[in-house]
Amino acid sequence: xxxxxxxxxxxxxxxxxxxxxxxxxxxxxxxxxxxxxxxxxxxxxxxxxxxxxxxxxxxxxxxxxxxxxxxxxxxxxxxxxxxxxxxxxxxxxxxxxxxxxxxxxxxxxxxxxxxxxxxxxxxxxxxxxxxxxxxxxxxxxxxxxxxxxxxxxxxxxxxxxxxxxxxxxxxxxxxxxxxxxxxxxxxxxxxxxxxxxxxxxxxxxxxxxxxxxxxxxxxxxxxxxxxxxx
Amino acid sequence: xxxxxxxxxxxxxxxxxxxxxxxxxxxxxxxxxxxxxxxxxxxxxxxxxxxxxxxxxxxxxxxxxxxxxxxxxxxxxxxxxxxxxxxxxxxxxxxxxxxxxxxxxxxxxxxxxxxxxxxxxxxxxxxxxxxxxxxxxxxxxxxxxxxxxxxxxxxxxxxxxxxxxxxxxxxxxxxxxxxxxxxxxxxxxxxxxxxxxxxxxxxxxxxxxxxxxxxxxxxxxxxxxxxxxxxxxxxxxxxxxxxxxxxxxxxxxxxxxxxxxxxxxxxxxxxxxxxxxxxxxxxxxxxxxxxxxx
Numbered sequence: 001x002x003x004x005x006x007x008x009x010x011x012x013x014x015x016x017x018x019x020x021x022x023x024x025x026x027x028x029x030x031x032x033x034x035x036x037x038x039x040x041x042x043x044x045x046x047x048x049x050x051x052x053x054x055x056x057x058x059x060x061x062x063x064x065x066x067x068x069x070x071x072x073x074x075x076x077x078x079x080x081x082x083x084x085x086x087x088x089x090x091x092x093x094x095x096x097x098x099x100x101x102x103x104x105x106x107x108x109x110x111x112x113x114x115x116x117x118x119x120x121x122x123x124x125x126x127x128x129x130x131x132x133x134x135x136x137x138x139x140x141x142x143x144x145x146x147x148x149x150x151x152x153x154x155x156x157x158x159x160x161x162x163x164x165x166x167x168x169x170x171x172x173x174x175x176x177x178x179x180x181x182x183x184x185x186x187x188x189x190x191x192x193x194x195x196x197x198x199x200x201x202x203x204x205x206x207x208x209x210x211x212x213x214x215x216x217x218x219x220x221x222x223x224x225x226x227x228x229x230x
Numbered sequence: 231x232x233x234x235x236x237x238x239x240x241x242x243x244x245x246x247x248x249x250x251x252x253x254x255x256x257x258x259x260x261x262x263x264x265x266x267x268x269x270x271x272x273x274x275x276x277x278x279x280x281x282x283x284x285x286x287x288x289x290x291x292x293x294x295x296x297x298x299x300x301x302x303x304x305x306x307x308x309x310x311x312x313x314x315x316x317x318x319x320x321x322x323x324x325x326x327x328x329x330x331x332x333x334x335x336x337x338x339x340x341x342x343x344x345x346x347x348x349x350x351x352x353x354x355x356x357x358x359x360x361x362x363x364x365x366x367x368x369x370x371x372x373x374x375x376x377x378x379x380x381x382x383x384x385x386x387x388x389x390x391x392x393x394x395x396x397x398x399x400x401x402x403x404x405x406x407x408x409x410x411x412x413x414x415x416x417x418x419x420x421x422x423x424x425x426x427x428x429x430x431x432x433x434x435x436x437x438x439x440x441x442x443x444x445x446x447x448x449x450x451x452x453x454x455x456x457x458x459x460x461x462x463x464x465x466x467x468x469x470x471x472x473x474x475x476x477x478x479x480x481x482x483x484x485x486x487x488x489x490x491x492x493x494x495x496x497x498x499x500x501x502x503x504x505x506x507x508x509x510x511x512x513x514x515x516x517x518x519x520x521x522x523x524x
Binding site: 030031035036039040041044045048149153154155156157159182185186188189190192193 | 385386387388391394410413414417420421424450468471472474475476477478479481482483485486501502505506
């Protein structure tokens with residue numbers, strides 16, 4: 001193992017099983033492939049995920065020895081193992097389904113599979129070139145065009161193209177899934193923000209601090225000082 | 231256009247704010263040392279953020295001391311000793327501000343801007359020599375931006391692209407040797423640039439309309455000329471989506487970086503400061519816990 005597993009998980013050396021598990025879950029959520037779908041940095045996130053998995057496995061096996069005697073931990077080890085297994089199987093199944101859909105498209109229309117390959121390898125110009133030459137613009141066309149826009153960072157057009165694909169073919173699970181994913185990214189980011197703020201301080205405490213700060217500033221304006229440290 | 235990136239001050243610890251300001255002062259000093267007193271005036275928080283971000287990727291400890299400064303003579307302040315990242319950011323600041331002033335002078339015949347550009351010209355030439363490729367790339371993007379504006383471009387994505395690419399150019403700092411890290415910084419910069427451009431466009435809707443200036447949002451959502459406030463209200467949800475999505479992408483890039491220090495400050499900006507600023511511009515103060523960033 002190249003990196004210090006504790007550092008990878010962002011915890012102190014000698015952290016308890018619970019701490020390791022909590023850190024792992026948090027990071028696994030953060031670098032989950034679902035979050036990095038349609039993101040040009042998806043490969044880096046995958047690498048990070050692998051690192052985290054390795055670090056977690058390593059710690060669960062090796063840090064275990066010193067905790068064996070304390071009892072009760074063995075059970076939590078089992079639980080965590082199950083959790084990880086679950087994550088891996090999820091990942092595998094999503095790969096499998098992706099493979100299947102890709103295979104299906106190869107049979108259906110050649111340009112679709114080619115565009116998909118180019119998008120996956122990050123060659124957006126080539127994908128766009130093929131899309132531009134396609135004359136029949138069906139739901140799949142709008143969906144793939146949407147994906148290309150998303151990868152480029154053109155989220156407004158990306159969103160409207162995928163929306164159009166869903167409207168044209170509402171029964172397609174893949175398109176609907178992509179649209180939901182887009183909306184989720186936003187609420188996810190916002191939730192994080194609201195969570196942080198309420199977590200750190202209740203609204204009342206916040207007001208109190210703000211009022212104190214205001215009073216301090218007013219005093220400073222007049223030449224005095226209410227709170228000397230700021 | 232500048233100064234939208236800021237920390238959510240009430241959520242910041244006092245020492246963290248001191249360190250952040252220390253970086254800002256350090257950057258200001260770096261500009262003075264390289265270019266003299268007057269170019270110091272062009273510094274803004276966006277650049278301070280870039281400096282903190284780049285410096286936080288290296289594990290070297292922060293060195294600084296309490297010093298008195300010409301701009302704030304009354305109190306001693308914590309000032310971070312400038313390093314290569316400070317120099318890089320200082321150079322980029324000069325380049326960007328020079329172009330910005332030139333642009334204002336050409337567009338609006340804004341006299342102070344014209345004078346400013348003249349004053350900055352010497353500093354600009356010096357920094358251009360250091361980064362000729364970056365300058366050329368930025369010039370290409372600016373030319374493209376001028377074209378889009380002249381053609382009254384009606385796609386917010388297309389209009390935001392040149393500025394986003396400029397920011398990507400800035401964030402892809404040559405001192406960062408790891409290629410994956412540079413790419414990640416580039417995507418962060420791209421999305422942050424997009425956010426800055428769009429939030430500025432939304433903020434300026436009324437002003438641009440009354441001055442008959444180009445505004446990508448007015449063009450994209452084809453304003454009918456009746457009620458500009460009502461128009462702003464109707465596109466609010468759309469703007470909110472694009473802005474928040476850009477931020478969430480910037481955050482994804484950020485979470486892939488290995489931050490060695492100043493995590494509290496950077497987290498604060500990425501997770502709180504930017505979204506609080508978005509809410510403030512969109513006029514949704516009530517939603518953000520009835521708390522204003524001070």
